[in-house]
Amino acid sequence: MTTGPGTSFTVIDVTPEPYAVTPTLTARIGVSVAGDEPVHAIALRCQIRIDPLRRGYSDDEAAALTDLFGPRERWATTQHTFLWQHCAAMVPGFTDTTEAVLRLECTYDFEVTAAKYLHALRSGSIPLQFLFNGTIFTAGQHGFSVQQIPWDCEDRYDMAVSVWRDLIGQHYPNSGWLRLGHDTLAALSAYKSARGHLGLDDAVTELLAQAREEVR
Missing domain, CATH: 2.60.40.10 (Immunoglobulins)
Known part of the structure; x- marks a missing residue:
């Protein structure tokens, strides 16, 4: 002090x-x-x-x-x-x-x-x-x-x-905030709907899994 x-x-x-x-x-x-x-x-x-x-x-x-x-x-x-x-x-x-x-x-x-x-x-x-x-x-x-x-x-x-x-x-139990651009959010929402996911979290999880597979 x-x-x-x-x-x-x-x-x-x-x-x-x-x-x-x-x-x-x-x-x-x-x-x-x-x-x-x-x-x-x-x-x-x-x-x-x-x-x-x-x-x-x-x-x-x-x-x-x-x-x-x-x-x-x-x-x-x-x-x-x-x-x-x-x-x-x-x-x-x-x-x-x-x-x-x-x-x-x-x-x-x-x-x-x-x-x-x-x-x-x-x-x-x-x-x-x-x-x-x-x-x-x-x-x-x-x-x-x-x-x-x-x-x-x-x-x-x-x-x-x-x-x-x-x-x-x-x-924010078991969650956080992520700011996205309008175009990115619209594209992510469209992907979620097309894949039949209930939430954006599921869509992001699937995209990350696909990215990991591509890296392998």
Whole structure:
């Protein structure tokens, strides 16, 4: 954890939100502002990044990450910290310390780099970096006093891969999302109907089986 002068933020835990309509993680953040003066509120913003260099990868994970980073021998130059998402919250008044809650709305769209990375992981942890900024409101001589959260307030958190898998399994059990062009989708739908399949999944499975046979 890095702290600014008198201000610090610590990630306590990150867990799935059980009653959310869409995939959402809840991050509990410990907040500390030094001094005896009460804080009226904090307009908290956070950038959450993934730092892939902070963990190792199995051969299966490395194969699944080829689209993102290339072959393993190139990872020293291709693996860099990348953005996962932005989030924000209003922290109500407190003195000295409190806890804040950040809602992390997640996507399972494989066109998104973070979703592709997270899907590739089988076990271990997801190396996250939380970069905090925003505005602190305290009492002043003429109403409120405003100060910015120091630029170097950040924290690292290793979220278990199982947390992500539980979240996705809760909303998309044994399934995922794949975006296709209109022409491709129309052709696939026509193939499904012509072959008498009940769903697009069956059509894709058959096409993949045919492709494997051709390779042999």
